[in-house]
Amino acid sequence: MLIFPETEKKLKARISSYRSALNKEKKEYHFISDGSGKRYVLFSLYLVLNDLKKSESYFNWYQEEFPDDAGEPIQTLCWSLGLLRMNKPVEARYKLAELMLANLYLIPYVLGQPLEQEYDIWHASNFHNLDYIYDLPEEVNNAITDNEREWMGEAYGSLEFRRVRKRYIEIYHELLTTKELAERTILLNESRGLLRSV
Template sequence: MALIKNDRKMTPKQVERIQNKIKKIKHELAADKKHWGGFYHDGRGLRYLPPELYLKLNDYSGALRYFNWFDKNFPEDSGFPIFLFEWTITLFKKKKIKLAEKKALETFYSNTYLIDMFLGNELLHFDKSESSNWEYSSLVENLKYSKNQEEFNDFTKWLKNFTTTETFYDFANKFIKIETELKNEPVGKKRSNLVNEKYKLLENLK
């Protein structure tokens, strides 16, 4: 069966090619675990690749199974912004709305530009300390997902609505306030308290 992606029909051969890529990654991750005596090392970051492939196939059930596996096997790995966004899409598509809301907030926490980039909004720039490459606007300049993709029509509508809720505003405003204060706060008790407050925002989503 030909699947739809980005308004184009995908041929059975293209589908098979993507499915084989997923299988190859899983095989290599299994080999990595065996090599390291039952633990994953994955220095190449292969674990972050399957979600994009599942989304290309519109296989949200497969994506959700993968994210559940990831959560179990990499519990301390918070993922990176685009990975978290793919997780948000998957949760929404599988009608796990409350979990999708939390993952959308995690996405904003990891990169404040990504959601606006997807929605085609003006990017929110404020004076903050971007201590990680993941936080830069350049990370999402070539985002592969956008509101213009037909398969995301329902997700786009939901995300637009969610970003206008009190839940999102409250979280975003607290995060922005902390980040702004951290920008010029020297090392000391106040800075430590701000860092702890920032991490509590994330912990409260768990």
């Protein structure tokens, strides 16, 4: 569980420390493996700091350094809200859709909607599980404004999001019992294309 710095000064120091560690790794090894996931945590730290200029600079750096990185849901939540704060609503909405499929439970949790049990679907990793929502730092949840929650709720309840979510759940329910590699590949390819309709 991430322990957040208590003051803005300590928050900035943590960001600087993490950025330095990532840059040092790149300098020494010519690539960044980042086994501890600092690259993801930085999204949370920047959201709480709410420095849009530095956030945007970090987002751009991350995309250049990790173009094929699958990411993780809390990172994607913070990225979406960061883009919204930067007045980039189209990009923010797309990231929110990515978040919805990265973890079906996190958006409802942030919106205060009831979560009773996991869907009867194949969960590809622990990032997809219901109990992942408890990894959301309280500081990140508290940094989300009422207007941002309203925006999330409108997008999440929209026809496009509902349609994508419904089909995604259907696909991953089928993957529970689909063993044939060719059939699984077809389903997974369809699931990867769902965001094109958002």
